[in-house]
Structures are given as C-alpha cells and as structure tokens.
Amino acid sequence: MEVYGVTLASRLLLGTAQFPSPAILAEAVRRSGAEVVTVSLRRESGTERAGQAFWSLIRDLGVRVLPNTAGCHSAREAITTAQMAREVFETDWIKLEVIGNHDTLQPDVFGLVEAARSLTADGFAVFPYTTEDLVVGERLLDAGCRVLMPWGAPIGSGRGLNNVYGLRAMRAHFPDVPLVIDAGIGLPSQAAQAMELGYDAVLLNTAVARAGEPARMAAAFAQAIAAGREAFLAEPMPPRDMAVPSTPVLGQAFR
Amino acid sequence: MKILVNNEAREVAGPSLADALDELGYGGAVIATAVNGDFAPARSRPALMLREGDRLELLAPMRGG
Numbered sequence: 001m002e003v004y005g006v007t008l009a010s011r012l013l014l015g016t017a018q019f020p021s022p023a024i025l026a027e028a029v030r031r032s033g034a035e036v037v038t039v040s041l042r043r044e045s046g047t048e049r050a051g052q053a054f055w056s057l058i059r060d061l062g063v064r065v066l067p068n069t070a071g072c073h074s075a076r077e078a079i080t081t082a083q084m085a086r087e088v089f090e091t092d093w094i095k096l097e098v099i100g101n102h103d104t105l106q107p108d109v110f111g112l113v114e115a116a117r118s119l120t121a122d123g124f125a126v127f128p129y130t131t132e133d134l135v136v137g138e139r140l141l142d143a144g145c146r147v148l149m150p151w152g153a154p155i156g157s158g159r160g161l162n163n164v165y166g167l168r169a170m171r172a173h174f175p176d177v178p179l180v181i182d183a184g185i186g187l188p189s190q191a192a193q194a195m196e197l198g199y200d201a202v203l204l205n206t207a208v209a210r211a212g213e214p215a216r217m218a219a220a221f222a223q224a225i226a227a228g229r230e231a232f233l234a235e236p237m238p239p240r241d242m243a244v245p246s247t248p249v250l251g252q253a254f255r
Numbered sequence: 256m257k258i259l260v261n262n263e264a265r266e267v268a269g270p271s272l273a274d275a276l277d278e279l280g281y282g283g284a285v286i287a288t289a290v291n292g293d294f295a296p297a298r299s300r301p302a303l304m305l306r307e308g309d310r311l312e313l314l315a316p317m318r319g320g
Binding site: 015016017018019025038039040041042043044049050051052054055058067068070076077080081083084085087088089155156205206 | 261262281284285286287288289292293294296297312313314315316317318319320
C-alpha cells in the first residue's frame with residue numbers, strides 16, 4: 001500500500017493505547033508486523049513525566065508514527081493539536097479526528113473537512129477519521145486528503161463492519177484512493193472481511209490491547225489481514241441464492 | 256504573574272515562555288506548547304512574552320488509538 005508517497009508492506013496499523021504494560025505493547029507491535037503506530041498528545045504531569053518514557057519506547061520500536069487529534073471537538077482544537085504533534089513527533093502525518101458526539105464518538109464531518117483543508121494547506125498529510133458517507137469523502141479529497149479512513153463501527157465497540165453495503169459502495173466509488181477501516185474492529189474475522197471488500201488496510205487498537213494475550217491477538221490480526229487481502233486479489237466468487245452441486249453430476253450412480 | 260498551566264493556576268516570573276518552562280522544570284523535555292489556544296512553536300518560546308492570565312498548554316507524547 002502506498003500513502004503519501006510512502007510504501008507500506010503491512011496493512012495493519014496499530015494503536016498504542018490501553019495495553020497492560022509498555023513491554024506488552026512493544027511485543028504486540030512486533031508480532032503485528034505493523035509499520036505504523038498511532039500516538040497522541042496529552043497534558044504532561046509535573047512529576048511523572050510519563051510522556052517522555054513513552055516516546056522513548058516508541059522510538060526504540062523503529063516504526064513510523066501517526067499522531068492523532070483524539071479528543072478534539074472543534075476544527076480549531078484539532079488544528080492546534082496537529083501543529084503541536086508535528087513539532088513533537090517530527091512528522092507531517094496526522095490522523096485527523098474531530099469528534100461530534102460524546103456517546104458515539106462519531107466524527108463531526110463538517111469540522112473535519114474544515115480542519116483537513118487548513119492542515120493540507122499547511123503541508124500536513126491528513127488521514128481523516130470519517131464515516132462511509134460518499135459526499136463527505138468527496139469533500140475530504142477536495143480538501144487535499146489522499147487517503148480516507150471510514151469507521152467500521154463506533155470506536156472501541158468491537159462490533160465490526162456496521163454498514164457493509166455502505167463500505168462496499170465507498171470502495172466502488174473511490175477505486176483509486178487508499179481506504180483504511182479505522183475503528184470498531186473487534187475480531188480478526190472482521191478485519192479479514194474489510195480486506196475482502198477491497199479495503200487497503202485496517203487500523204485498530206482496542207481489539208488487540210484488551211485481548212487476554214495482546215501479542216498473540218496482534219499476530220492473529222496480521223494473519224487475518226494478509227488472508228483477507230489475498231482473498232480480495234483472488235477475486236471471490238459471487239454469492240448465489242440457490243444450491244449448485246460442486247461434485248460433478250455426470251456419471252452419478254443409481255440414476 | 257499568575258497563569259494557567261494545563262488548567263492549573265501557577266505563579267511564574269517569566270517573562271518569556273522559554274523562561275517559564277525552565278522555571279516549571281520543563282527545560283529539555285519533549286513537549287509542545289500552546290498559549291491561549293494557539294500553537295507556540297519551540298523556536299518562538301524565547302521571544303514569546305507571557306501575560307497575566309495566559310492559558311498555557313503543555314502537551315507530551317502519549318499512547319493513542
């Protein structure tokens with residue numbers, strides 16, 4: 001997959017939150033094969049300095065970072081956070097989140113398009129967390145985005161692909177745009193389904209971090225995503241309503 | 256002067272943002288700063304003079320999804 005001029009061999013992007021320990025996070029990243037991990041910015045406490053240790057751990061992993069604007073509820077907050085992230089993480093990449101609803105964590109697509117336009121003009125490579133809405137996708141591309149990241153289901157819900165029809169339509173509507181399912185994936189089978197639909201990659205976090213054995217689950221996701229991609233390339237058969245015998249009928253006994 | 260640092264009231268002498276960060280113990284830390292909601296790049300800190308009541312955000316790398 002190529003995004004913003006960078007070729008990625010792994011189609012799994014992994015979040016770094018909610019892991020039981022830094023060591024387990026590091027092992028999960030290794031087992032996932034992910035080349036990109038998402039990170040964030042938060043207020044630094046006066047005494048703990050947890051942020052400095054975390055950043056040191058991530059740098060040691062040797063992966064590319066994709067900072068997010070999680071928790072931002074307006075375009076202005078997201079833009080300022082993106083500018084701060086660019087300086088700290090030394091990357092133009094930004095996973096743009098502008099949240100519109102506290103309960104569903106649904107994107108505020110109006111603020112999203114506004115922030116995307118401003119950030120791309122400022123030289124950012126914007127990865128927008130959006131919905132499967134095709135018109136919003138068009139607006140984001142007009143704003144300069146070169147990748148779209150629709151949700152599968154609400155963040156952290158683990159419900160998989162809520163609107164398969166809509167996601168299939170999105171894939172068909174944007175055949176040449178890298179599409180990444182971001183959020184809502186709970187199981188490797190759901191990630192495989194996204195890849196079978198022709199999505200280019202999957203970004204997930206909770207499904208791995210909250211598993212009983214996160215590193216093992218990370219490996220399971222890596223296999224499922226690779227299998228789903230292979231299945232897509234192999235061109236799956238179309239479903240049929242009626243049974244069709246797979247064993248040859250010709251030469252059948254007792255007829 | 257009194258300013259808000261990550262929404263907590265703090266007393267700093269300043270006068271620049273760079274001075275205030277040293278005073279607060281953040282000299283050399285990997286952090287990004289914003290003053291009154293606007294990004295304050297690291298290179299601007301020595302010349303950026305703080306004023307009474309300014310809201311300073313100090314953000315550091317953190318886990319994220």
